[in-house]
Amino acid sequence: MPIDRFSVTYTVGAPPAEVFAHLTDPQSYVGLSPLVVVVRDVRPARDDLGRDAVSYVAVERFRWGPLRWDNPIRVTMTALDGQVISSVVSPGAVRLDSTVDLVADGAGTEVTETIEVRSPGPLRGFVTGKARSVQQARRTELTRRMTRT
Template sequence: MPKVTLRHTFHVRNTPAALRAHLSQPQSYVGLSPLVVAVRDIQQGEDESRYVAVERFKVLGLTYENPIRVTLRSAPAAVEGKVTSPGGVRMDYRFLLAESGDGTEVEDTLVVHAWARPLLNFAARKAREVQLARAKVLAARLG
């Protein structure tokens, strides 16, 4: 299955613990990803959550709601997870959190997988848009 890896590093003026706490909550992803408009069916464990996130985007002028299954895990210096989309797209992601000066350096890594190159290109383009927007939203929310 073809894949693309996307990385973006940015700074947020808050502690790694505050970022970890925020990124470990499924509800935080509504609006953090501009495509995610709702989360539901949350099953919360001690260090792992499973839920459905609803993405809304336009394809060929039509609005489409895509329910994606998400597994979210929290570790001492990172938050990571896996996404499975009904359209055949999978994504692994990781936010590596490191104390840096007056806040936290966040390394946001996405690995997007899809069964066909055109689908992968579309999904990777959308993922990159979300990744760049997420840095701004996270800095505004917690900075």
């Protein structure tokens, strides 16, 4: 299965500890990721390397005119020192791994999010396009949420 990888780096106006706390709360992803409308079934878990993690179901809502499709995805989130790793299993044999690195930058935080997505050939363009647009929207929303007034 093809793998697509892309990354974005930006700075937000809050310290790393505040950004980290926000990104490690599964409920924060409602609205942070524009497709996520519900987070449920949050529970302790282990990641593929046996590290402490949190597992949850996020419901992504896709709309095409009057039609909508709710896509439940299983997320395993691992919080490390200054890093948040999320592994997503989605229907249709789609797998996505997101690694967010947080580095102090003055009074703010430099955020680098790297995404690797694997999807079957017929879905590749749609999946990669959505992942990129969601990443950009998440950048905008996290920057808004972490702006100090």
